[in-house]
Amino acid sequence: MLIKNGIPKIEAVFAAEILDSRGDPSVRAFLRLADGSVGCGDAPSGASTGKYEAVERRDGGGDGSRYGGRGVLDACAAVNGEIASALLRADPRGQRAVDKLLCELDGTSSKYRLGANAILPVSIAYARACAASRRCELYESLGGSVSGGRFPIPMMNILNGGRHAANNVDIQEFMLVPVGGESAADAVRIGAEVYRALGGVLHRRGLFCGVGDEGGYSPSLARDEDALDLIMEAVSASGHENDAALAVDAAASEWTSGSDGVYRLPKRGVEYTSEELILYYRGLCERYPIVSVEDGLGEDDGGGWRAMTEALGDRVMLVGDDLFVTNAQRIAAGARAGAANAVLIKPNQAGTVTETWDAVSEARRTGYKVVVSHRSGDTEDSFIADLAVAAGADFIKSGAPCRAERTAKYNRLIEIYR
Numbered sequence: 348m349l350i351k352n353g354i355p356k357i358e359a360v361f362a363a364e365i366l367d368s369r370g371d372p373s374v375r376a377f378l379r380l381a382d383g384s385v386g387c388g389d390a391p392s393g394a395s396t397g398k399y400e401a402v403e404r405r406d407g408g409g410d411g412s413r414y415g416g417r418g419v420l421d422a423c424a425a426v427n428g429e430i431a432s433a434l435l436r437a438d439p440r441g442q443r444a445v446d447k448l449l450c451e452l453d454g455t456s457s458k459y460r461l462g463a464n465a466i467l468p469v470s471i472a473y474a475r476a477c478a479a480s481r482r483c484e485l486y487e488s489l490g491g492s493v494s495g496g497r498f499p500i501p502m503m504n505i506l507n508g509g510r511h512a513a514n515n516v517d518i519q520e521f522m523l524v525p526v527g528g529e530s531a532a533d534a535v536r537i538g539a540e541v542y543r544a545l546g547g548v549l550h551r552r553g554l555f556c557g558v559g560d561e562g563g564y565s566p567s568l569a570r571d572e573d574a575l576d577l578i579m580e581a582v583s584a585s586g587h588e589n590d591a592a593l594a595v596d597a598a599a600s601e602w603t604s605g606s607d608g609v610y611r612l613p614k615r616g617v618e619y620t621s622e623e624l625i626l627y628y629r630g631l632c633e634r635y636p637i638v639s640v641e642d643g644l645g646e647d648d649g650g651g652w653r654a655m656t657e658a659l660g661d662r663v664m665l666v667g668d669d670l671f672v673t674n675a676q677r678i679a680a681g682a683r684a685g686a687a688n689a690v691l692i693k694p695n696q697a698g699t700v701t702e703t704w705d706a707v708s709e710a711r712r713t714g715y716k717v718v719v720s721h722r723s724g725d726t727e728d729s730f731i732a733d734l735a736v737a738a739g740a741d742f743i744k745s746g747a748p749c750r751a752e753r754t755a756k757y758n759r760l761i762e763i764y765r
């Protein structure tokens with residue numbers, strides 16, 4: 348039967364090796380339904396990956412081999428072979444059934460056999476093909492609407508450090524949050540104006556004006572906090588004192604092995620305990636209009652997260668990224684333990700659209716805020732913008748308002764709320 352319960356059968360699935368924003372290979376999947384509807388989807392890729400997230404599959408081979416071992420031909424072959432034949436043979440209908448089959452076919456908890464970078468693009472391509480078949484927008488097909496005037500507020504990473512930049516800054520992300528934006532387009536404008544002003548501030552000081560992986564500037568600075576002063580200067584210079592707040596992503600899992608309770612900031616070489624980091628963040632939140640601290644502590648520091656949430660949770664968002672890895676069970680366990688009060692949602696940490704959706708539902712159930720996010724290695728795929736709208740996300744994190752892989756998401760938001 349080509350159409351069952353209004354859902355057409357999957358007719359074809361295939362993948363190609365493409366490039367991401369770092370020039371690394373990535374997977375793009377294409378899918379066609381029996382009514383001719385088509386969809387595609389890309390796999391993004393993280394640099395500061397969490398220990399518990401779904402894993403991507405790379406060809407390997409090391410230096411001197413194709414793409415230095417970072418090729419994804421095996422992941423593409425998995426889509427073209429095993430995944431395509433299973434989907435065509437088993438004939439699942441609907442997102443949940445398709446994603447369940449993909450997970451069962453892989454058979455591992457981390458998706459390492461087929462690779463999350465093979466599975467997620469197929470899952471996204473299916474979501475898009477279904478939207479095309481229903482003749483509606485992707486966010487509508489995912490269950491969302493644009494009514495009510497609310498929109499996901501951008502968190503724009505305008506100064507990059509950590510694993511995303513070759514500077515001496517340990518904090519990975521300094522974000523501008525245009526909280527006063529009256530619409531998605533207005534919020535993007537505020538962010539872009541501050542970003543432009545920040546370029547001017549850096550230039551006048553003779554600081555480096557090149558950008559990091561997520562499009563934010565990446566100067567070397569005397570202290571990490573100087574980034575916040577420079578951004579505040581740009582906020583004033585652009586006249587957005589009343590529209591803009593700040594957020595940081597420490598990506599602190601990168602600073603600790605988790606075993607000795609010590610955080611060693613790799614670039615500056617200084618060491619902190621969890622308690623000292625909590626005091627450090629408290630000080631920053633007192634001095635700057637910071638509304639959100641992401642991954643302030645490591646993914647295995649449960650006690651520290653609880654203490655940080657007790658100390659700061661009533662005044663700022665404490666976002667779990669590596670801590671939760673877009674996993675409903677980890678979010679539920681974190682909520683029971685009193686860790687964090689917001690969840691970062693990255694589809695490729697989970698590996699399918701359905702598991703991503705389940706993580707959003709769990710975050711909502713626990714009363715946590717939802718921040719939908721890109722990865723530091725990303726493509727022009729704007730799926731997360733539709734996901735953020737469908738999920739009724741509070742925020743969307745897609746890097747600086749610059750570089751096409753970052754602006755693709757913000758531009759799609761503008762298009763959705765036009």
Ligand code: PGA
Binds near residue numbers: 392395396668721724
């Ligand atoms: P990643 O960084 O994509 O390199 O993991 C993004 C983040 O930590 O939020």
Ligand code: ZN
Binds near residue numbers: 596598669
């Ligand atoms: Zn993060």
